[in-house]
Amino acid sequence: MATATRTDTATTGAQGQATGRSFGALVRRPEAGSVLGLLAVFIFFTAVSGPIFVLPAGFASWLNVAAEIGIVALPIGLLMIAGELDLSIGAVIPASALTFAVISGFYGAPEIVGVAAAFGVGLLVGAINGFLVLRTGVPSLIVPIGTMFAVMGLTLGLSVLLTGATSSNVVPSPFWKGLMGQFIGGMFQVTIFWWAAFAAIVAYILHVSPFGNWVYAVGGDKISARNAGIPTERLTISLFMLSGFAAAFVGVSQAMVYQSAQVAGGQAFIFNSIMCVVIGGVLLTGGFGSVFGIVLGTITLSMVNQGIYFTGFDPNLGSVIIGALLLLAVLMNDTFRQMALSYSSKKKS
Amino acid sequence: MTEPVLELRDVNKSFGPIDVLHDINLTVKAGEVLCLLGDNGAGKSTLIKTLAGVHKPTSGQMFMDGKAVTFDKPKDAADRGIATVHQFGGTFPLMTIGRSFFVGVEPTRKIGPFKVFDRKTANETAVKAVQEFGITRIDDGDRLIGGLSGGERQSLAIARAVHFGARVLILDEPTAALGVKQASHVLRIVLEAKKRGIAVIFITHQVTHAMAVGDHFAVLIRGAVAANFMRGEKSREEITDLMAGGEALADLDTAMEGYMETHEGHPPQPASRATVA
Numbered sequence: 001m002a003t004a005t006r007t008d009t010a011t012t013g014a015q016g017q018a019t020g021r022s023f024g025a026l027v028r029r030p031e032a033g034s035v036l037g038l039l040a041v042f043i044f045f046t047a048v049s050g051p052i053f054v055l056p057a058g059f060a061s062w063l064n065v066a067a068e069i070g071i072v073a074l075p076i077g078l079l080m081i082a083g084e085l086d087l088s089i090g091a092v093i094p095a096s097a098l099t100f101a102v103i104s105g106f107y108g109a110p111e112i113v114g115v116a117a118a119f120g121v122g123l124l125v126g127a128i129n130g131f132l133v134l135r136t137g138v139p140s141l142i143v144p145i146g147t148m149f150a151v152m153g154l155t156l157g158l159s160v161l162l163t164g165a166t167s168s169n170v171v172p173s174p175f176w177k178g179l180m181g182q183f184i185g186g187m188f189q190v191t192i193f194w195w196a197a198f199a200a201i202v203a204y205i206l207h208v209s210p211f212g213n214w215v216y217a218v219g220g221d222k223i224s225a226r227n228a229g230i231p232t233e234r235l236t237i238s239l240f241m242l243s244g245f246a247a248a249f250v251g252v253s254q255a256m257v258y259q260s261a262q263v264a265g266g267q268a269f270i271f272n273s274i275m276c277v278v279i280g281g282v283l284l285t286g287g288f289g290s291v292f293g294i295v296l297g298t299i300t301l302s303m304v305n306q307g308i309y310f311t312g313f314d315p316n317l318g319s320v321i322i323g324a325l326l327l328l329a330v331l332m333n334d335t336f337r338q339m340a341l342s343y344s345s346k347k348k349s
Numbered sequence: 350m351t352e353p354v355l356e357l358r359d360v361n362k363s364f365g366p367i368d369v370l371h372d373i374n375l376t377v378k379a380g381e382v383l384c385l386l387g388d389n390g391a392g393k394s395t396l397i398k399t400l401a402g403v404h405k406p407t408s409g410q411m412f413m414d415g416k417a418v419t420f421d422k423p424k425d426a427a428d429r430g431i432a433t434v435h436q437f438g439g440t441f442p443l444m445t446i447g448r449s450f451f452v453g454v455e456p457t458r459k460i461g462p463f464k465v466f467d468r469k470t471a472n473e474t475a476v477k478a479v480q481e482f483g484i485t486r487i488d489d490g491d492r493l494i495g496g497l498s499g500g501e502r503q504s505l506a507i508a509r510a511v512h513f514g515a516r517v518l519i520l521d522e523p524t525a526a527l528g529v530k531q532a533s534h535v536l537r538i539v540l541e542a543k544k545r546g547i548a549v550i551f552i553t554h555q556v557t558h559a560m561a562v563g564d565h566f567a568v569l570i571r572g573a574v575a576a577n578f579m580r581g582e583k584s585r586e587e588i589t590d591l592m593a594g595g596e597a598l599a600d601l602d603t604a605m606e607g608y609m610e611t612h613e614g615h616p617p618q619p620a621s622r623a624t625v626a
């Protein structure tokens with residue numbers, strides 16, 4: 001585990017200068033703290049729950065959870081780096097799941113129609129969020145809460161109106177089931193691969209493409225970013241749409257896995273995704289963070305969430321650990337950020 | 350005589366009922382440092398924001414190279430070579446030097462079909478640009494802006510503006526909150542920019558700083574140009590008086606003496622303008 005993370009840091013960080021920049025380069029990376037957090041959690045649960053935790057079944061248990069949270073945590077992380085917040089994913093996940101289930105299950109339309117409509121719901125809610133945040137100037141904590149309740153109400157109302165029920169069943173064809181709802185080897189959800197794909201795309205956007213620089217700049221100082229010629233409005237709307245899309249993707253894949261969708265459910269994603277992002281070293285006020293950190297944060301959170309069942313402890317203890325971890329992460333990330341700010345490669349040359 | 354790079358004719362600006370700028374007439378030439386002086390609230394920042402395209406004049410006209418121009422947004426002014434450096438220079442404290450230097454104009458290279466931010470070029474260019482201005486302590490483009498000193502940030506921001514071909518460089522109190530040594534660094538960079546033929550508009554509350562670099566001085570009092578003169582035309586004392594809003598500081602000195610007499614020799618506690626001058 002330790003060696004794996006270290007090589008990853010090296011590859012993302014070493015495309016430029018000489019390889020000798022060790023401590024300074026490491027400490028400057030937003031995920032510096034979360035590497036330690038993940039190691040601590042992994043060692044703790046391996047020690048307490050024994051070998052089962054490192055067997056495939058143990059890995060699968062948290063990977064499956066991590067994949068679903070991870071897919072939404074990535075765009076939430078991007079939004080937070082850009083200085084925005086999106087809570088509406090909690091409503092978009094069930095809304096899109098139900099959209100798919102009603103269209104392709106209740107009405108029996110081809111899956112592609114249901115999936116497209118569900119993704120459309122996510123993109124539309126995202127666009128509305130972005131548009132309202134820009135137009136009203138209201139902090140983006142509030143706007144998505146508003147859309148969340150609106151979407152929840154609409155989902156319930158429309159579901160009852162159209163189908164007379166608050167849940168719908170859907171039996172996807174083997175092709176779609178294989179694409180989005182399959183278990184590989186009987187235990188690894190196919191969403192794990194989608195998560196990896198999402199992570200690669202978001203990492204490209206944030207760390208490799210020039211667009212990523214805009215995200216950091218907007219999160220650092222929106223007015224200066226706009227004055228520098230960055231299309232901040234288009235950027236904000238795109239990021240909200242990305243998070244809407246990711247939430248819809250998770251909703252649809254849940255419907256494929258469980259072959260049904262309910263009006264409720266999805267609220268847990270709101271706090272979980274934010275916690276993954278914060279544990280992963282993203283600054284709450286924007287301008288700082290990394291995809292690698294978000295992925296580490298997601299794994300850490302899921303390990304605690306699931307690992308607790310492998311121990312003899314009361315599962316409620318898991319929440320306590322997560323709470324403590326979150327606090328510790330914020331404190332640790334603050335310390336590392338201070339070190340990053342004050343660190344220069346050649347001190348007092 | 351060279352034609353002015355930037356000229357304002359009868360520029361007025363009001364925010365709703367509040368008139369902030371009255372009939373401003375000013376010119377700046379290439380290779381000239383215009384010091385914009387005036388008390389707090391005189392309208393200096395409003396004036397430069399108008400030049401930078403942040404505000405639109407309520408009436409009046411701006412000219413560049415003799416041609417009338419209007420700026421609808423800051424980008425328009427920037428595209429014409431008007432660069433503004435705000436008080437704290439680096440506005441992205443958590444970005445690296447290389448990344449923040451190129452915000453909005455990222456250098457890219459292609460890897461297959463993908464556009465890639467060229468970090469190496471960005472870092473090297475940024476470091477080279479500041480070093481050319483004599484700030485050799487900045488040598489690592491991966492350092493975060495927030496880790497630089499105030500003077501280094503200002504220097505970096507000025508170097509950035511010059512690098513991107515600024516013709517008019519607007520500096521809003523670049524030496525405020527800087528120590529003596531740091532401030533002298535920034536002043537040297539102002540002179541360096543001037544030497545490269547850039548028109549510099551320099552706002553300061555410190556007469557010493559203004560006298561050190563200024564070729565041309567304009568004093569704003571309550572939104573109007575109260576004095577407009579060239580280097581050597583007025584004494585340091587006259588400038589100081591003008592900056593205090595026209596009241597002779599000599600009066601203040603007498604007032605102070607009176608105060609000290611009645612207060613057993615203690616000067617008044619709050620730091621007054623007189624101590625700055």
Ligand SMILES: Nc1ncnc2c1ncn2[C@@H]1O[C@H](COP(=O)(O)OP(=O)(O)OP(=O)(O)O)[C@@H](O)[C@H]1O
Nearest residue numbers: 364367368369387388389390391392393394395396
């Ligand atoms: N957007 C605005 N709306 C209304 N009034 C404004 C606005 N911006 C500035 N003002 C007013 O215009 C006046 C001039 O402000 P300005 O910021 O230009 O002063 P300044 O000369 O830069 O002062 P300082 O030396 O303190 O920076 C002030 O009275 C201020 O309250």
Ligand SMILES: [Mg+2]
Nearest residue numbers: 393394395521
């Ligand atoms: Mg001002």
